[in-house]
Amino acid sequence: MSVEKLVEGIxxxxxxxxxxxxxxxxxxxxxxxxxLSRLYKNTGHAKIIGVTGPPGSxxxxxxxxxxTEYRKREQSVGIICVDPSSPFSGGALLGDRIRxxxxxxxxxxxxRSMGTRGHLGGLSRATSDAVRAVDAFGKDVILVETVGAGQxxxxxxxxxxxxxxxxxxGSGDDIQAIKAGxxxxxxxxxxxxxxxxxxxxKVTEINAMLDTDQKMGTWRPPVILTNGRTGExxxxxxxxxxxxxxxLASSGQLEARGLRRSREELEQLMEYKLTRELLSxxxxxxxxxxxxxxxxxxxxxxxxxxxxxxxxxLVKCRE
Ligand SMILES: Nc1nc2c(ncn2[C@@H]2O[C@H](COP(=O)(O)OP(=O)(O)O)[C@@H](O)[C@H]2O)c(=O)[nH]1
Ligand SMILES: [Mg+2]
Numbered sequence: 168m169s170v171e172k173l174v175e176g177i178x179x180x181x182x183x184x185x186x187x188x189x190x191x192x193x194x195x196x197x198x199x200x201x202x203l204s205r206l207y208k209n210t211g212h213a214k215i216i217g218v219t220g221p222p223g224s225x226x227x228x229x230x231x232x233x234x235t236e237y238r239k240r241e242q243s244v245g246i247i248c249v250d251p252s253s254p255f256s257g258g259a260l261l262g263d264r265i266r267x268x269x270x271x272x273x274x275x276x277x278x279r280s281m282g283t284r285g286h287l288g289g290l291s292r293a294t295s296d297a298v299r300a301v302d303a304f305g306k307d308v309i310l311v312e313t314v315g316a317g318q319x320x321x322x323x324x325x326x327x328x329x330x331x332x333x334x335x336x337g338s339g340d341d342i343q344a345i346k347a348g349x350x351x352x353x354x355x356x357x358x359x360x361x362x363x364x365x366x367x368x369k370v371t372e373i374n375a376m377l378d379t380d381q382k383m384g385t386w387r388p389p390v391i392l393t394n395g396r397t398g399e400x401x402x403x404x405x406x407x408x409x410x411x412x413x414x415l416a417s418s419g420q421l422e423a424r425g426l427r428r429s430r431e432e433l434e435q436l437m438e439y440k441l442t443r444e445l446l447s448x449x450x451x452x453x454x455x456x457x458x459x460x461x462x463x464x465x466x467x468x469x470x471x472x473x474x475x476x477x478x479x480x481l482v483k484c485r486e
Contacts, residue, residue, distance in 0.1 A: 220333030
């Protein structure tokens with residue numbers, strides 16, 4: 168499929184072309200960057216919501232429920248799922264699959280799970296590119312589901328405007344897990360499975376933890392009780408997402424965030440391309456290979472050589 172056809176297809180709302188682009192993104196195909204570069208000006212309209220938390224805490228169920236609520240509010244929805252254990256990627260319980268089907272017939276909902284092949288760093292890059300593709304496609308809201316565990320999930324979640332961290336009643340150890348890094352990224356806490364014993368206790372625990380948080384800004388993350396099975400608390404949750412977005416806009420953080428992300432992305436791309444460019448011109452050159460030998464023989468040191476090579480490169484660039 169040509170770049171032209173993909174760009175036009177996506178901008179005119181063709182799901183097949185969007186699905187194709189996401190596959191190209193996953194394969195790190197060069198065409199994907201070309202298409203994304205063409206689509207960039209059409210992005211930046213979607214509200215991006217990250218949902219993270221331990222496996223089995225009800226993320227996929229909540230994502231489905233949130234989608235239903237946004238459809239009621241006449242917003243179109245995209246779902247990107249980075250949870251390998253997710254119903255969207257096949258590990259479904261029958262009930263979840265049936266619930267998702269209601270959306271699979273809805274043209275205003277696009278669901279896609281990301282393959283877990285490749286490196287996790289690559290996965291987070293691929294996820295943000297996929298979100299960008301869905302954004303250009305024109306979805307009003309994009310939900311990104313990831314398992315809350317390592318650093319890569321934290322990175323993935325950085326693309327979201329609003330981060331929802333899910334938890335369930337019981338298991339006091341969870342609180343420790345949350346403290347270890349997920350805590351700081353939460354804009355909204357959800358205690359799901361409110362039908363299970365200990366739900367109120369969990370809410371109190373999280374609130375107590377928030378009380379001791381020194382680094383908290385002007386937004387105190389609310390803790391919301393939900394029941395994924397009945398849908399209780401979902402209206403309140405979506406109201407809170409909207410409130411958080413309005414807060415970001417009115418506090419100037421939305422704009423600041425946009426600038427920060429643009430800078431990070433540009434600098435990451437330049438770093439990558441510059442390094443690749445520099446190394447491809449140096450590798451194989453006798454003086455370069457010789458310098459490496461000299462370093463190994465302790466007749467040169469890598470600090471000085473790196474400094475010299477970069478200075479030489481920059482001087483050449485300025486000529
Ligand atoms: N009892 C109870 N079970 C729930 C609730 N929400 C979701 N579940 C169930 O919890 C299981 C895991 O849910 P899932 O959405 O797949 O969790 P995920 O791994 O975080 O995406 C499924 O069997 C759901 O039906 C809830 O509010 N109460
Ligand atoms: Mg899931």
